[in-house]
Amino acid sequence: MKTAPPETGAFFARDRIWHPPALTPGYKTSVLRSPQKALISLEGTTTELTGPVFGHNMLGPTDNDLIVNYARPGEMAIGQRILVHGRVLDERGRGVPGVLVEFWQANAGGRYRHKKETYLAAIDPNFGGVGRTITDDEGGYWFKTIQPGAYPWPNGVNDWRPAHIHFSVFGHGFAQRLITQMYFEGDPMIARCPIVRTIPDPQAIEQLIAPLDWNATVPMDMRAYKFDIVLRGRRSTLFENRKEGN
Amino acid sequence: MVQTLAYLKETPSQTAGPYVHIGCTPNFSGISGIFETDLGSGPLANEQARGERITIRGFVYDGLGSPLKDALVEIWQADADGLYNSPAETRGRADPNFFGWGRQPGDMQTGEFVFHTVKPGRTPFRPNDPRLMAPHILFWIVARGINIGLQTRMYFSDEEAANAEDPVLARIEHRQRVRTLIGAREGETVRFDIHLQGENETVFFDM
Ligand SMILES: [Fe+3]
Numbered sequence: 001m002k003t004a005p006p007e008t009g010a011f012f013a014r015d016r017i018w019h020p021p022a023l024t025p026g027y028k029t030s031v032l033r034s035p036q037k038a039l040i041s042l043e044g045t046t047t048e049l050t051g052p053v054f055g056h057n058m059l060g061p062t063d064n065d066l067i068v069n070y071a072r073p074g075e076m077a078i079g080q081r082i083l084v085h086g087r088v089l090d091e092r093g094r095g096v097p098g099v100l101v102e103f104w105q106a107n108a109g110g111r112y113r114h115k116k117e118t119y120l121a122a123i124d125p126n127f128g129g130v131g132r133t134i135t136d137d138e139g140g141y142w143f144k145t146i147q148p149g150a151y152p153w154p155n156g157v158n159d160w161r162p163a164h165i166h167f168s169v170f171g172h173g174f175a176q177r178l179i180t181q182m183y184f185e186g187d188p189m190i191a192r193c194p195i196v197r198t199i200p201d202p203q204a205i206e207q208l209i210a211p212l213d214w215n216a217t218v219p220m221d222m223r224a225y226k227f228d229i230v231l232r233g234r235r236s237t238l239f240e241n242r243k244e245g246n
Numbered sequence: 247m248v249q250t251l252a253y254l255k256e257t258p259s260q261t262a263g264p265y266v267h268i269g270c271t272p273n274f275s276g277i278s279g280i281f282e283t284d285l286g287s288g289p290l291a292n293e294q295a296r297g298e299r300i301t302i303r304g305f306v307y308d309g310l311g312s313p314l315k316d317a318l319v320e321i322w323q324a325d326a327d328g329l330y331n332s333p334a335e336t337r338g339r340a341d342p343n344f345f346g347w348g349r350q351p352g353d354m355q356t357g358e359f360v361f362h363t364v365k366p367g368r369t370p371f372r373p374n375d376p377r378l379m380a381p382h383i384l385f386w387i388v389a390r391g392i393n394i395g396l397q398t399r400m401y402f403s404d405e406e407a408a409n410a411e412d413p414v415l416a417r418i419e420h421r422q423r424v425r426t427l428i429g430a431r432e433g434e435t436v437r438f439d440i441h442l443q444g445e446n447e448t449v450f451f452d453m
Contacts, residue, residue: 006333008373012253014452019259020393027261029391032309033442039452042417046369047384047399048453050332051322052347060281069280091254104269112265113277128280130272166262166269173334174322175453177395179388181260195261198393204258230254 009235010043011175012091020198027194028155048175054100056134063132064143066105070128077127079108079146083224084182085216087139088169091233095139099231100170102132103143110149110163119151144222150189162189162196169229176231184225185211259394266318266388271351286320286349290363295343297326297364302400302429302436305357306387309443313357317389320349321361323382328367336373365402371413380408380415383429387440396450400429400438414451423449 022034062069067076088099106112106129109121113129127146135141148163164181171177183190190196190209199205207230216224267275271284291297302321305313323346324330331340331347340346350359368378380401387396401409409415409428418424426448429438440448 006336008334008336010372015256016452018255022393024393027391027393030261030393031391033314033389033391034393035396035447035450036443037423037447037449039450040417041452042414043372044453045371045379045414046330046373047322047324047379047382048397049373050330050334052331052345053333054285058285063281070277089254091256093252093254102269104265104272112268114265114268114275116264128268128272128277130268130277130280132281166260166266168262168266168270169257173332174384174386177320177386178257178259179262179266179395180257181263195263198260199258204255207255207257208260230257232256233253 007172007234008049010049011173011232011234013043014232018201018204020200024198027198030198044173044175049173051170051172051174051176053098054134054170059132059134066127066129066131066143066145069131071126075126077107077146078124079127081144081222082147083142083144083216083218083222084165084210084227085140085142085213085224086210086227086229088135088141088171088229088231089139090231095135095137096171096231097135097137097139098172099135099139099141100132101135101141101229102130102168103165104130105145105148105165106151108146108149110151121149121151147184155194159194160189160192162187162193167229169231171231173234178229178231180229181208182227183209185209261390261393262318262388262395264316264390266316267351270318270349274351284349286347290321290323290346290348290361291325291341291344293343295325295341295364297341297367299434300363300365300436301434302361302363302383302438304359304438304440306352306359306389306440307442311444313352314389315352315354315357317352317357317359317387318349319352319359320347320386321363322347322384322386323363324366324369326364326367328369330369337370368408377413378408378411380405380412382412385440396442397453398440398448398450399427400436401427402431402436403428404431418449
């Protein structure tokens with residue numbers, strides 16, 4: 001990682017209109033799980049400006065290869081092979097190095113490897129559905145996986161999730177902590193999904209749809225999708241000489 | 247237009263969903279052999295770490311008072327001397343035997359979450375504002391039905407004087423709500439329940 005001095009400036013305020021609100025009745029589970037009182041808003045303190053660091057040495061060689069990381073030796077997960085790649089940037093457009101990116105997904109048939117999962121699609125014995133990586137000096141990351149399938153879920157009578165990959169992103173300050181989902185360009189299921197529709201602004205939804213990246217496709221091997229992730233930006237410490245209340 | 251602002255928008259949040267444990271605590275969810283251990287699942291400090299040992303226990307309750315059994319809770323805190331184990335900590339280096347971050351799922355049957363850690367020291371409010379905050383631990387809660395991670399704090403019932411001068415607690419206009427942020431000290435155990443809704447709705451922050 002670069003040896004630039006750590007940044008300690010305050011984070012830009014989160015744009016709560018861009019994010020989904022807590023209460024979104026179309027996504028029924030939110031009804032009893034959404035706080036109803038206003039959030040207490042203030043610029044972050046030392047606690048939110050800081051965060052843990054995850055070293056590349058914690059990663060195993062197949063942590064970013066879901067095609068093989070749960071497969072029996074010599075075997076692989078069933079499905080269309082894809083490469084997902086992108087950069088983690090901050091709101092100032094700078095790459096963020098050393099970010100822990102964790103991802104999980106259903107298998108090619110839309111089935112998760114989970115006790116509570118009841119969808120009748122088959123379990124793939126060679127697919128666990130989880131991986132992780134840490135961004136490089138420019139904020140770049142990539143992983144190999146199989147294209148996940150769409151799946152039905154009990155919300156409306158006939159609700160289906162579009163194909164998606166879940167992402168957990170751990171930046172440099174706890175204020176940057178984010179969980180989100182990536183969708184695939186051209187999927188007609190996206191617009192119908194009650195979870196996608198918890199996001200009010202169509203442009204914000206666009207930000208979650210990964211385009212097919214033809215140039216990054218590996219011929220005779222894997223198609224590629226590009227998914228850049230933007231974390232909250234930080235004020236430059238040059239402008240930090242202001243005392244609370246002044 | 248010559249002058250344009252080139253800021254990007256933060257990636258919008260989406261719910262962690264019902265299977266967040268596959269991604270964040272795969273061994274707990276029964277997927278073993280990919281990662282050796284679940285990240286953040288151990289104690290936040292090893293046996294050599296300075297400070298008072300505490301165990302935090304609690305539940306996350308929904309609007310009908312039922313405990314969530316599919317929530318994931320993360321915590322972040324300073325060491326016993328009030329130093330964060332982070333490159334952004336400018337006042338010194340945290341205890342090398344202290345990590346400071348933990349991640350725990352609720353128990354599958356009961357929903358209870360448990361963290362083993364040390365009691366944090368007091369930390370300054372901001373890098374440029376040395377007023378001290380009372381000892382506290384940041385909590386971050388995600389689950390199915392939660393569209394964006396909920397951020398709150400646990401303070402300590404045995405820190406009344408420090409709590410009274412804490413600059414964050416001072417921002418809470420409805421003073422009767424401050425109690426939702428106070429963990430109840432019972433010996434080594436600190437009980438801290440989180441209520442997503444209702445009469446006892448926990449104070450959540452946008453910071
Ligand atoms: Fe999913």
